[in-house]
Amino acid sequence: MSKEVAIIGVGYAGFRPLTPEVSYKELMFEAATKAYEEAGINPRKDVQSFVTVSEDFNEGTSIFDEYVPDQLGGVLKPVHTVCGDGIHGLAAAFLQIKTGQFDIVVVESHSKASNILYHSHLLAFALDPIFNRPLAFHPYAVAGMEMRRYLAETGTTHKQCAMVVAKNRQNALLNPLASYPAKLTPEDVLASEPIAEPLTSLEISRHADGAIVMVLASGEVARALSDKPIWIRGIGWANDTFWLESRPWARADYATKAAKMAYEMAGIRNPRHEIDFAEIDDTFAYKELQHMEALGLCAPGEAGILTEEGYTSLEGEFPVNPSGGNLGMGHMLDASGLARVMEVVFQLRGEAGKRQIPDAQVGLAFGWRGIPTTSGAAVILSI
Amino acid sequence: MPRVAIVGAGMTKFVRRAQETAKELAWEAASMALESCEMTLDDIDCVVLGSAPDAFDAVHMKSEYLSDGAGAWGKPYIRCYVGGGTGVFAVIQGWYHVASGVFDTCLVVCEEKMSSCMPHPQGAFLTIFDHTTERPLGPNLLWIFALEMNAYMTRYGLRKEDIAYVTVKNRRNAADHPCALLGDPNITVQDVLNSEVLAWPVQRLDVSPISDGAVAIVLAAEHVARRVTNKPVWIEGVGWALDTAYWTNRDLSYPVYVEEAARMAYKMAGIKEPRKEIHIVEPYDPFDYKELHHLEGLLLADRGKAPEDAARGRFDRDKESEPDWLPSSPSGGLLGVGNPIAAAGLMKVAEIFWQLRGEAGKRQVPGNPKRGLAQAWGDLMQVGTVVILGI
Numbered sequence: 107m108s109k110e111v112a113i114i115g116v117g118y119a120g121f122r123p124l125t126p127e128v129s130y131k132e133l134m135f136e137a138a139t140k141a142y143e144e145a146g147i148n149p150r151k152d153v154q155s156f157v158t159v160s161e162d163f164n165e166g167t168s169i170f171d172e173y174v175p176d177q178l179g180g181v182l183k184p185v186h187t188v189c190g191d192g193i194h195g196l197a198a199a200f201l202q203i204k205t206g207q208f209d210i211v212v213v214e215s216h217s218k219a220s221n222i223l224y225h226s227h228l229l230a231f232a233l234d235p236i237f238n239r240p241l242a243f244h245p246y247a248v249a250g251m252e253m254r255r256y257l258a259e260t261g262t263t264h265k266q267c268a269m270v271v272a273k274n275r276q277n278a279l280l281n282p283l284a285s286y287p288a289k290l291t292p293e294d295v296l297a298s299e300p301i302a303e304p305l306t307s308l309e310i311s312r313h314a315d316g317a318i319v320m321v322l323a324s325g326e327v328a329r330a331l332s333d334k335p336i337w338i339r340g341i342g343w344a345n346d347t348f349w350l351e352s353r354p355w356a357r358a359d360y361a362t363k364a365a366k367m368a369y370e371m372a373g374i375r376n377p378r379h380e381i382d383f384a385e386i387d388d389t390f391a392y393k394e395l396q397h398m399e400a401l402g403l404c405a406p407g408e409a410g411i412l413t414e415e416g417y418t419s420l421e422g423e424f425p426v427n428p429s430g431g432n433l434g435m436g437h438m439l440d441a442s443g444l445a446r447v448m449e450v451v452f453q454l455r456g457e458a459g460k461r462q463i464p465d466a467q468v469g470l471a472f473g474w475r476g477i478p479t480t481s482g483a484a485v486i487l488s489i
Numbered sequence: 490m491p492r493v494a495i496v497g498a499g500m501t502k503f504v505r506r507a508q509e510t511a512k513e514l515a516w517e518a519a520s521m522a523l524e525s526c527e528m529t530l531d532d533i534d535c536v537v538l539g540s541a542p543d544a545f546d547a548v549h550m551k552s553e554y555l556s557d558g559a560g561a562w563g564k565p566y567i568r569c570y571v572g573g574g575t576g577v578f579a580v581i582q583g584w585y586h587v588a589s590g591v592f593d594t595c596l597v598v599c600e601e602k603m604s605s606c607m608p609h610p611q612g613a614f615l616t617i618f619d620h621t622t623e624r625p626l627g628p629n630l631l632w633i634f635a636l637e638m639n640a641y642m643t644r645y646g647l648r649k650e651d652i653a654y655v656t657v658k659n660r661r662n663a664a665d666h667p668c669a670l671l672g673d674p675n676i677t678v679q680d681v682l683n684s685e686v687l688a689w690p691v692q693r694l695d696v697s698p699i700s701d702g703a704v705a706i707v708l709a710a711e712h713v714a715r716r717v718t719n720k721p722v723w724i725e726g727v728g729w730a731l732d733t734a735y736w737t738n739r740d741l742s743y744p745v746y747v748e749e750a751a752r753m754a755y756k757m758a759g760i761k762e763p764r765k766e767i768h769i770v771e772p773y774d775p776f777d778y779k780e781l782h783h784l785e786g787l788l789l790a791d792r793g794k795a796p797e798d799a800a801r802g803r804f805d806r807d808k809e810s811e812p813d814w815l816p817s818s819p820s821g822g823l824l825g826v827g828n829p830i831a832a833a834g835l836m837k838v839a840e841i842f843w844q845l846r847g848e849a850g851k852r853q854v855p856g857n858p859k860r861g862l863a864q865a866w867g868d869l870m871q872v873g874t875v876v877i878l879g880i
Binding site: 161162163166167168169171172173174175176180181182183184185186187188189190194197198200201202204205206207228229231232234235236342343344345346347348349359363364367371475478479480481 | 490510541542543544546547548549550551552553554556557561562563564565566567568569570571572578581582584585586588589590591613614616617619620728729730731732733734735745746749750753757867868869871872
């Protein structure tokens with residue numbers, strides 16, 4: 107475990123609700139070009155391995171990894187795909203560098219969600235084909251049930267969930283990469299159309315298109331190539347059960363386990379005090395609160411109160427989702443976790459513009475694979 | 490970097506249509522692998538899953554669905570994916586989990602259930618092609634492999650009967666495999682040449698069957714492996730490479746991506762003369778010509794000469810007297826044991842594991858092999874994955 111690993115280049119493209127003028131390949135190419143330029147590397151010569159993150163059904167193409175090498179500069183090189191969140195891909199690259207066999211590894215993930223006509227139809231295919239799918243419920247019902255259980259067990263109020271939406275979309279106003287910035291009140295959110303009660307339509311993140319490429323390097327190489335390497339201090343990921351019938355509905359145990367692994371690796375004992383801010387999956391508004399508690403940033407039932415008190419706002423003591431999160435930036439399918447990581451990198455480098463958190467030194471990013479999964483990944487980054 | 494060993498393996502029967510669900514198949518293989526090394530899930534730090542297209546099962550995010558069956562409840566769990574190369578790649582992914590020093594043990598599970606795809610999985614394969622330039626033509630895998638086989642045969646002036654001998658060899662070998670779907674001790678070259686033409690030069694018996702099945706292995710870092718078993722099989726080298734997606738622009742007569750992957754693995758294993766230093770090989774053989782193609786790509790046969798070598802028995806399991814003897818696909822390969830895609834690749838790694846431990850029963854290669862190589866291939870004739878094992 108001697109090798110240090112840092113992010114030395116980040117590139118992005120798209121970050122809009124629709125990108126009709128470019129294909130996913132063009133988005134990837136643009137993001138990759140920017141990342142390589144920032145890291146000062148030539149992909150054909152310097153990169154030893156590439157990790158891409160995608161799911162076939164999201165792409166509408168089977169064995170999608172066929173279509174990734176050309177636009178990344180990875181032809182005839184070690185390239186492989188991970189089916190997971192972007193942070194799972196980051197973990198795969200991190201592990202490769204840790205073996206000592208690789209010095210520079212690239213991670214890519216993207217979303218071309220605008221090509222998907224009905225995302226809920228895809229999610230229905232993610233339900234257990236024998237026990238759940240024949241019941242033909244809308245997959246968002248899983249989120250509705252989970253939210254109801256979470257509110258009931260923790261005493262969190264629906265209004266506190268609505269405040270997450272108002273906060274994140276407000277933060278998005280300061281983020282030029284955000285697809286859904288808006289000034290909303292919690293009342294607007296509560297009054298929006300119910301989708302799977304108690305979940306309302308404004309509590310569900312909408313999709314956006316985009317691609318993200320990151321260049322990771324081992325310690326010595328990172329110091330040689332970059333003035334501002336961002337170090338991966340700890341990373342962790344975990345699954346809970348897939349069964350809807352036997353999961354702990356109020357809790358996100360996968361987040362607790364993932365965070366425990368990441369904190370142990372980073373030597374963090376008191377995350378709320380040792381970490382300055384966090385980018386946390388908020389695919390649904392209540393998920394930000396549930397994940398905050400699972401990540402050990404506060405006690406169960408406390409996240410809603412902290413949000414209400416402004417503790418997690420941009421000016422608060424512990425900003426959560428300064429980028430606007432999935433609610434403000436748009437949910438980017440498999441790339442959502444990497445979008446969270448990207449904001450942490452910008453904040454730590456001091457490049458977050460108007461939403462810059464002063465003196466940010468340690469940040470946490472957490473990604474979740476969405477319903478109906480119990481799969482999440484966490485990473486701790488620092489300057 | 491910690492050395493990584495395979496300490497246990499298990500596999501289900503490969504069958505045409507399994508009664509078990511995909512989850513149950515994964516569970517069966519995972520349980521057998523754990524039992525084989527007297528470990529339980531409590532001893533496993535992380536899980537890696539391999540499975541090919543979600544379209545077979547029509548399950549989105551298939552790894553999440555399979556997670557319980559694969560033993561991933563409450564554990565770090567990642568699914569890797571490189572098409573047909575997945576089965577061998579899953580071992581590479583497991584290797585970097587343990588070699589990183591982050592985990593001491595890793596359970597690697599590969600599962601495939603193709604029979605859910607009705608009436609035939611070729612329908613799902615239509616969706617692997619480029620949506621703009623290729624899919625409108627309605628291509629299918631047999632056609633594109635017929636193009637590749639034709640390119641290979643034409644380039645070197647190869648004889649169909651020499652290539653067909655691979656099917657004969659592998660299905661005879663598979664007759665000794667308790668999990669095999671198509672073992673046949675009596676098959677002849679003439680049977681292959683007389684079988685139905687699917688897309689010339691590909692005939693029915695040139696092709697492996699579609700199948701259901703699962704395979705699992707257990708990986709451990711050296712300090713754990715030494716406690717668990719007195720016969721650890723070490724992962725000495727790994728390599729993988731992905732060629733361009735624009736397969737129509739490539740020379741299909743030689744798998745350069747396999748060579749790149751092999752060179753990476755040989756370098757890591759410190760192998761300078763592969764033909765002398767590799768004692769047994771399990772090259773990927775979904776079609777008979779592919780085994781030969783891959784032996785050339787792995788630098789284990791001269792270009793265009795592998796069919797002659799096969800015909801003279803160089804790759805037979807028991808022809809020790811043959812010059813440059815190199816038993817190839819002693820398991821029976823995909824042609825004989827079956828081809829549940831990701832599981833078939835991992836079966837090849839498991840076979841080398843059993844062979845090197847001397848536990849391959851009737852399939853045991855004579856002469857106490859010390860080092861073996863398993864390789865898989867996939868995507869649009871595009872990816873090579875290689876693992877070298879040694880004792």
